[in-house]
Amino acid sequence: MHKKFDSSEIEKKWQQIWEEEGIYNVGERDASKEKEYVLVEWPYPSGNLHLGHWYAFAVPDIYVRFKRMNGKQVLFPMGFDAFGLPAENAAIKHKIDPKAWTKQNIAHMRNQLDSMGNAFSWDKTTSSIDPEYYKWTQWMFTQFFEKGIAYRGKGMVNWCEGCHTVIANEQVTAENTCERCGTEIQKKEMPQWMLKITDYADRLIDDLTLVDWPEHVKEAQRQWIGRSSGAEIDFTLTTGEKITVFTTRPETLYGATYLVLAPEHALVTQNKNQIQNWSEVENYINITKQKADQDRLDNTKEKTGVKLEGITATNPASGEEIPVYIADYVLGGYGTGAIMAVPAHDERDFAFAKKFGLLVKQVVAKFIVHDGIHAPRPELETLEREVVDLIIEHPTDGTFLIQKEIDGDHTHVHFVGGGTDGESDEIAIVRELEEETGFTDFEVVKHIINIHGHGYRHTKNKNVIGKSAFYYIKLTSLNQKPSEIDEGKHTIEWLDKDEMLKHLNWDKHINAWKAFLNGDYHSEAGKLINSAEFNGMDSEVAKEAIVKKVGGKMTSTYRLRDWSIGRQRYWGVPIPIVYDPEGKAHIVPKDHLPWLLPEDVDFTPTGVAPLSKSEILKKCTEEIFGAGWTPEVETMDTFVDSSWYFLRYIDNKNNESLSSLEKQKDWMPIDIYFGGAEHTTMHLLYSRFWQKALFDLGLVTETEPYKRRVNRGLILGPDGNKMSKSKGNVIDPDEQVARVGADTVKMYLAFMGPYEGTNYPFDLGGIAGIRRFLERVNGLSEHIVAEEKKEITRLLHKTIKKVREDIKQFKFNTAISTMMVFVNQVEREGLSLDSYITFLRMIAPFAPHLAEELWHEQGNKESIHVMNYPEVDEDLAKDDMVTIGVQINGKLRGTIALAPDADEDLAKEAVSTNADLQKYLSSGEVVKFIYVPGRIVNIVLK
Secondary structure, eight states, X not given: OOOOOOHHHHHHHHHHHHHHHTTTOOOSOOTTSOEEEEEEOOOOOOSSOOHHHHHHHHHHHHHHHHHHHTTOEEEOOOOBOOOSHHHHHHHHHHTOOHHHHHHHHHHHXXXXXXXXXXXXXXXXXXXXXXXXXXXXXXXXXXXXXXXXXXXXXEEEEEEETTTTEEEOGXXXXXXXXXXXXXXXXXXXXXXXXXXXXXXXXXXXXXXXXXSBOOHHHHHHHHHHHTOEEEEEEEEEETTSXXXXXXXXXXXXXXXOOEEEEOTTOHHHHHTTTTOTTHHHHHHHHHHHHTSOHHHHTOTTSOOOOEEEEEEEEEOTTTOOEEEEEEOTTSOTTSTTSXXXXXXTSOHHHHHHHHHHTOOOOOOEXXXXXXXXXGSOOTTSOEEEEEEEEEEEEOTTTOOEEEEEEEETTEEEEEOEEEEOTTSOHHHHHHHHHHHHHOBOOEEEEEEEEEEEEEEEETTTTEEEEEEEEEEEEEESOOOBOOOTTTTTSOEEEEEOGGGHHHHOOOHHHHHHHXXXXXXXXXXXXXXEOSSGGGTTSBHHHHHHHHHHHTTOEEEEEOSOOXXXXXXXXXXXXXXXXXXXXXXXXXXXXXXXXXXXXXXXXXXXXXXXXXGGGOHHHHHHHHHHHOTTOEEOOOEEOHHHHTTSHHHHHTTTTOSSSSSOHHHHHHHOSBSEEEEEGGGTTTHHHHHHHHHHHHHHTTOOSOSOSBSBEXXXXXXXXXXXXXXXXXXXXOOOHHHHHHHHOHHHHHHHHHHSSOSBSOOEEOOHHHHHHHHHHHHHHHTGGGGBOSSOOHHHHHHHHHHHHHHHHHHHTTOHHHHHHHHHHHHHHHHHHOBOHHHHHHHHHHHXXXXXXHHHHHHHHTTOOSOGGGSOOOOOOHHHHSOSOEEEEEEETTEEEEEEEEOTTOOHHHHHHHHHTOHHHHHHHTTSOEEEEEEETTTEEEEEEO
16 A cells, blocks of 8 residues: 655654664675675766766665675775866856865765765765875875886877866867867877876786676777787888888788878978978978867778878888878877878778879789688699689670579679680780680770689689689670680670679679779788789788888887876866976975965966966975975876775775775775766776786786776656756756655666666656655555465565566666565565565665665664565475466467476376367377476477
8 A cells, every 4th residue: 555654754864873873884894794895986076966976876876785785795985086177167267266165065965975875885985185185196196207107298289278278188079179168179289297008008908808897898998099910110211211100911011002191290390391392281281280180080081181292212022112191091199100001902091092093002812712512622623723804894885794604503603714824914815805705806994803712613623723813894896706605615694784793603703893893992811912922922921921021020009198197277186296406307205295285376277287376386395395496387187086096995094005905905806886988988997007007016906996897878858868957858866855755766766777878768757656666665564464375475585586686687677676566466465574574675775764764663673774685485486387388380389387397298298188289289290399397398290
């Protein structure tokens, strides 16, 4: 029955009691219990929790409570990622201190978090703005600086005029705008503080095999790091300088017909006096500077570039002189900033060559092993032969010629062609055309492609490795001499272009026709051609051989760039570096940490770092280090703060180290990390790098911080769109809590669907339905009976089993549905007091406040949340009988009822005594009887 309750009164009551008793404080490690470290991403204190925060924190709380009630010692900490631009911008707008604004927001959000009633381990909390926290952020930076991981460099940076600061590559959107403020990003060359994340690129990829993460998350990190294996090869310019290119396909070196440099490559400006069209080149460089990397790499856009007139390069393999271009599809920061262009075997190079009329030279022939009736026959001899194959166009009507040969039941359809027999292609073309068709008048339009194939040739009864050169020829007349057509060896037929692929049935010829139509490049492996002494080698084998010949080296390159962490803003962690009078950088020693953020600063953004205006900072520096010493005035990227917070949680009061190795051995690694997909290539990547750097310094126990990652989806507005004030579709969780209670909001969010990776629109009708369900739970004690039906006891244990399984898989929605079914049934048939108490323990993680209230109404003194979660009795959870389908010759013909573990003899007996099935069985003899216990019977009749 529905029994209304005052959720506000109940929830405030129990939240206060839980806090006073500290039942969720994790305390010191209890070695008698198995640990579980459950982490959610700490929030930025924007001033108000939104529904996304509820989804991020309240739903994982169900899992945490379940694990606690199953005897685990669970660490479920919460803190605040509180530095950053929003606080600074708000302080500028409202003319207030960002520290005061932030602390006020933290206090407000702490109250909101408390209103969730989550089992947070508040005794382990921390905040990035706490000097005792950022002291260790600074200390780690000093260790990185001394080990060369942190360095001051100079290079092209992403400058956001809106935020008046540098931002990292990962913070630039695909539209080349700042992810935070939307301002278009400018490229500037500036000094910058960097972290050598690139030194860890291989480990960041390879160690993904150690973690249980969704494959798409792993792949996103692999793609962002962008490891490419290949070779570095030197080309010599006519200026005498050598230029190193990186290529993933060194086996195609003989096919490099031009060189492309990034417009920002240093050698371009260094040789401007030798470049005859410098004005055109300089203009192109300036245009490219304003393009985002993503835009430059967009393969859908037309290729652009400029030839460097007056400069050429020498192909180190062939010795041929080749032109040199600059083009924006080559990036200065990727590889060496220069590529050898092989248009026959690369999509971008082919598009560029096609536009600029450059030579396309094929050096890798696709190698096809035929299948079916064309497959090689192991018992037969294999011939190798050079072949010419001809794509022949009619002289007047635009049709093309095919040749047909009858081989038993099969007709071979292909182009005219045959072996060269040691003669040149030109002579072989004349001979094969005349012998096979009788045509004699033609012109060779062009060579199309070379393709090799291995298969059985019926006309020779041998296997043939045919090395085919395909040519496009056009007849100039239809004059014919007697030929093999007259001898009945084959026939020919003229077809329209769009009919060819419907008829051709030799793979090699199908591929050649597609290349003819599309002018296609071939990017796959194969056999080398036009490559001097390497002809005939497998392309993969030839890689190292060709690199060795030209004095190159095998290596890898990466898309990933070093992490730019310096920011020209105020509200962040001061970089703990000071400069001596000669300008040399020194770390601030540990004794002087934390290197406090000064407060005598006008932080109105001007493009100049606000800390440069602090007299306190300057005075402090000189007092400690001496006259003429100056402080670093940049602050750190806030992603630094969130790269190690999980380590501080477990040892948040340690004054001697960032996190003791003993505490790390107790709690690390994090067993499960709930978070958002937006952090896949920023926070997750940065924090993995930070952990590995600390591991190398002996400061942490684990090389990977997170064993398992679960990415949630988004909660959308009721209209199905992303929540936005401008759309008027924002749902305020505080209003919902006031209206229906925190338990209802939590359960509704959990009930929307599976937790991982799916977006759901908020439904006011749905949340009302959950409230009604909890009112029925509140009235369930009215249905307690002295003696419970056996079916209810069985249903209870089936429910326990299903709920336990679903929580472990984060299928909270189906767990709730199962409990709803149970409540429906017991409202009709009643339940015992023991079953009622068991049900309260089962629902406690989902509705912690109401469950606690109802638990205490039964006279219990301890919290329900320190009780054990109900265990399933497997015997009671089993059905006495199950109904299974019976299929006869693939069609469902009826059902039988059996015990779940009944053997095949009992199944046969049940079938034989079923009158409805007998009318089907009487029509034939049973030749197969397949029985899967508890699932199906499948009978085959003859």
